[in-house]
Amino acid sequence: MNLMFSRGPSLQSRLALGLCMSVALILFDHKLNGFGTTRVYLNSLVSPLQYLANLPGEMLNTSASRLVSHERLVTENAKLTHDAVLMSEQLQRLTFLQKENERLRSLLNAPVNNHTERLVAELMAVDNNPYSHQIVINKGAIHGVFEGQPVLDDKGIVGQIQQVSSTNSRVLLIADVTHAIPVRVARNNVRLIVAGSGSLRELFIPHVPHSNELQVGDLLLSSGLGNVFPEGYPVATISSIVRDESRPFAQVLVTPVAQLDRLKYLLVLWPNQQAKDEVLLEDPQ
Structure with a gap:
């Protein structure tokens, strides 16, 4: 086609x-x-x-x-x-x-010694036992932590190391009923003992004579006695004083300076660098 x-x-x-x-x-x-x-x-x-x-x-x-x-x-x-x-x-x-x-x-x-060795630690866990106030931090023997070491927060003294493992440690808070810390009044240097009452917001001072010159609002500092807590760190303030002559001692209640119910970051102290080095040598783990 x-x-x-x-x-x-x-x-x-x-x-x-x-x-x-x-x-x-x-x-x-x-x-x-x-x-x-x-x-x-x-x-x-x-x-x-x-x-x-x-x-x-x-x-x-x-x-x-x-x-x-x-x-x-x-x-x-x-x-x-x-x-x-x-x-x-x-x-x-x-x-x-x-x-x-x-x-x-x-x-x-x-x-x-103005150069105290310090280590920042973080809260890992809180003890669920209602009769004991203890926490666990994320620093242990490999960081040089040892038993009896003082622990602080950004306000004041929190407690001391009670048990140490390789990577974490258990801290006994100053609010625990088994804990006591020697203190002195910043105003007049009167020396006392602050004991745990089992409450995170209230401690007490046992065996205070009625004649003692304490006042509500007095700041209590660590005295350094016992060689556990260094001297001069805030511990508590006096919140209540009851002088009942029918009792042998005055009833003195204090409020901890550290925020024991809101802990997050903590500070672990060494007396000096040499002490830390000795601990590391004794426990190379």
């Missing part, structure tokens, strides 16, 4: 015609800017597609930036918390040294 319109220009002719038209359009656009308006419309039509094409990459970049920012904030927060606990301990020590400056002036020539 013969097709009347089956023949047309050859491929070479079509190619030459296309090249000529392309060159003509390029010259027309370059010299006369004939397609400027057309390009604007075409770019407007293509812009949404470009935004959609870039959207996955932008979302990934935004997510990565947020993750990096969150990780940086967590790291900075942990560092600031660590520094705050250390500065709190130094502030407690500075306050004590300022108050004791006049009393110790005669002893200025004696060697004083």
